Amino acid sequence: MARGDLREVTTGSCSDLYYLDTGMYDTDEYGAVYIYDAARPAIVETGIGTHHEVILDALDELSIAREEVAVIAPTHVHLDHAGGAGFLAEACPNAEVYVHEIGASHLADPGRLVEGTKAAVGDQWEFYVEPDPVPEDRLVALQAGDEIHLGDHRLDVYHAPGHAPHQVIFHDPGDDAVFTADAAGIWVPELGEIRETSPPPNFDLDACLADLETVRDLDPETLLYTHFGPREYREGAMDEYEAVLTEWVESVEQKYDELGDGEATEAFFADRTEMDAVWGERKARGETAMNVRGVLTYLRGRED
Secondary structure (H helix, E strand, C coil), rough: CCCCCEEEEECCCCCCCCEEEECHCCCCCCCEEEEEEECCEEEEEECCCCHHHHHHHHHHHHHHHHHHCCCCCCCCCCCHHCCCHHHHHHHCCCCCCEEEEHHHHHCCCCCCHHHHHHHHHHHHHHHHHCCCCCCHEEEEECCCEEEECCCCEEEEEECCCCCCCCCCEEEEEECCCEEEEECCCCCCCCCEEEEECCCCCCCHHHHHHHHHHHHHHHHEEEEECCCCEHHHHHHCCHHHHHHHHHHHHHHHHHHHHHHHCCHHHHHHHCCCCCCCHHCCCCHHHHHHHHHHHHHHHHHHHHHC
């Protein structure tokens, strides 16, 4: 897929569901947004905001009037998932924005969120746009156990705080599909492989492993990755990511112990990234360095 491509999700039992490549970071097959052509149309995830017009174009392609959109549901408030929420809320005047209660205030006033994102992504900030705030009266604060009703579909809400304390995953029981947010890693369809995600400042390995248990318990037919796209769930998929994530943290810890310097540890792994052929050198190096910083922040917090 490439930026602007819109495809129907045909994996498993999914129905009325489409996914869009937003061209996040000018990279193909990295950032997906999902659209339900349901009785109450919904947008799950919003991208970083830079290409929010691509999402509006997809609504037009599906003949969904912007006034008909009822739900905008980012899985968490990291800007690669929620940066477009304010723009979409303005364009879709009858939609409510559903987000975990911990993150709701950050969408109403995104100043601190922007500061944190700039610190996390470094020079990749140039790919972002300053987010528009979401009006408070259009925010719906979610908790674990809540349900988002779309008429002929329902999204059950599960808290998944390992990646970030404001992260949730959604389960559509009718389609038996889980919107994984970043709880199940980054799926790279070109390689057929899963990769780690461990950004600062809130990455917590133990909590991430607990989130994987949540997905295991749901045992869905289909996984719907924001990064990137639908994947058939198979036995052992969460075990695979558990191994990837655990080994990643161990390797960063060992190299830091050897080098004794955080920047040198970042450079070591960035210089050896294997993702440059898929995402391009700049994105691959930036992603790797950011994930190293997240692990080092987690390790320091564990020592305190």
